[in-house]
Amino acid sequence: MSLSRRGLLAGTGTAAAGAVVAGAAPAHAHHLPRPVRTGFDRLADDGYRALAGRKVGVVTNPTGVTADVRHIVDVMHADPRVDLVAVFGPEHGFRGTAQAGGSEGRYDDPATGLPVYDTYGVSGQALAAVFTASGVDTVVFDIQDVGARFYTYIWTLYDCMQAAALAGKRFVVLDRPNPVTGRAASGPVLDKAFATFVGREPIAQAHGMTVGELAGLFDAEFLGGRVRVETVRMAGWRRDGFFDSTGLPWVPPSPNMPTPDTALVYAGTCMFEGTSLSEGRGTTRPFELLGAEGIDGRWAAAVNALELPGVRFREAYFTPTFSKFQGKTIGGVQLHVHDREAYDPVRTGVALLVTAKKVWSGFAWRPDHWIDKLTGSAAVRTLIDAGAGTDEVVGAWQTGLTAFRATRAQYLLYR
Numbered sequence: 071m072s073l074s075r076r077g078l079l080a081g082t083g084t085a086a087a088g089a090v091v092a093g094a095a096p097a098h099a100h101h102l103p104r105p106v107r108t109g110f111d112r113l114a115d116d117g118y119r120a121l122a123g124r125k126v127g128v129v130t131n132p133t134g135v136t137a138d139v140r141h142i143v144d145v146m147h148a149d150p151r152v153d154l155v156a157v158f159g160p161e162h163g164f165r166g167t168a169q170a171g172g173s174e175g176r177y178d179d180p181a182t183g184l185p186v187y188d189t190y191g192v193s194g195q196a197l198a199a200v201f202t203a204s205g206v207d208t209v210v211f212d213i214q215d216v217g218a219r220f221y222t223y224i225w226t227l228y229d230c231m232q233a234a235a236l237a238g239k240r241f242v243v244l245d246r247p248n249p250v251t252g253r254a255a256s257g258p259v260l261d262k263a264f265a266t267f268v269g270r271e272p273i274a275q276a277h278g279m280t281v282g283e284l285a286g287l288f289d290a291e292f293l294g295g296r297v298r299v300e301t302v303r304m305a306g307w308r309r310d311g312f313f314d315s316t317g318l319p320w321v322p323p324s325p326n327m328p329t330p331d332t333a334l335v336y337a338g339t340c341m342f343e344g345t346s347l348s349e350g351r352g353t354t355r356p357f358e359l360l361g362a363e364g365i366d367g368r369w370a371a372a373v374n375a376l377e378l379p380g381v382r383f384r385e386a387y388f389t390p391t392f393s394k395f396q397g398k399t400i401g402g403v404q405l406h407v408h409d410r411e412a413y414d415p416v417r418t419g420v421a422l423l424v425t426a427k428k429v430w431s432g433f434a435w436r437p438d439h440w441i442d443k444l445t446g447s448a449a450v451r452t453l454i455d456a457g458a459g460t461d462e463v464v465g466a467w468q469t470g471l472t473a474f475r476a477t478r479a480q481y482l483l484y485r
Contacts, residue, residue: 094217124208159188159190201237216332245301248302251278252279264447287480338416360402373421424460
């Protein structure tokens with residue numbers, strides 16, 4: 071069956087972006103809340119015609135849910151129109167039982183009996199072999215992203231696309247919203263010399279794209295067009311829409327991403343993973359609370375004095391239940407975003423690093439220079455160590471960011 075007869079998978083958009091589904095939101099659909107239909111919703115609405123006659127495997131996690139919070143694996147497994155034969159779990163696992171840096175391994179899902187394969191830490195020919203062994207001919211991806219380069223699900227997408235091409239499998243992306251909007255890309259662009267699983271390819275730290283858009287970019291720019299990815303587009307999503315405008319349920323994509331507010335700050339404050347300070351793991355407000363032993367109100371005062379757009383900082387004290395400073399009461403700041411349209415998470419994160427280093431003598435980078443992996447080069451670390459201010463650090467990445475924005479524009483599927 072050709073794509074043009076599938077109904078959903080129409081070959082619109084740029085040729086480089088692969089087969090793309092028609093149906094972006096009309097320009098007048100700007101009221102709030104704005105019901106969004108996900109890629110899965112539209113696939114199901116069409117009677118799963120795009121999967122007819124295929125042996126299907128799904129790469130997903132707890133965020134792969136319908137509007138009434140049923141998991142898509144459970145829904146498809148119960149539907150005779152879909153031949154679902156395998157599930158592939160990313161970091162944290164398919165059912166979400168593992169913490170950061172962990173996964174669930176190989177097991178049979180108790181609810182469906184389906185074999186679940188672990189993709190975390192597996193790539194290239196090894197992952198292609200997993201796809202081959204599973205017996206699937208079509209790999210479907212449906213995971214909610216949060217818009218930051220170092221959030222690993224987009225690199226699970228990349229690795230699975232590459233492995234599908236190596237194994238000769240068809241690849242379909244079911245699109246979901248970028249919860250922090252798709253208005254613009256910001257932050258430094260990765261230097262390939264610093265490529266890891268928190269950044270495989272040169273994209274911006276806050277990429278401003280959906281997973282469907284990223285899939286088109288990955289295929290054309292980095293994977294040689296070998297995947298020919300097919301994206302089932304959303305209906306009703308606009309680039310300026312934050313998650314609360316979608317009408318969709320929020321399911322934490324990982325244990326330390328409890329709310330859309332977390333996603334809003336994450337592209338900036340996750341940089342504190344690369345420092346001696348707590349990034350708020352082990353609290354109810356990870357990435358919104360930052361701190362360490364010996365920090366007092368001077369840090370909040372210093373960063374508030376910068377008058378960063380859209381955000382204020384409160385002197386805060388907290389006791390992480392795990393991770394850095396477990397069981398110890400520490401001081402620091404809590405971010406309070408009051409104007410999310412004006413707020414720039416990456417610039418704010420840099421300002422917090424610069425001021426923390428000035429006011430707290432215990433500031434240090436992680437000995438493994440993890441900050442370089444997160445930011446995509448040594449530039450942020452070395453500039454801050456040399457005494458650079460926020461504007462100088464941000465200015466250093468503008469040339470690369472401008473080039474990425476031009477590339478990115480070719481793969482945007484929504485207005």
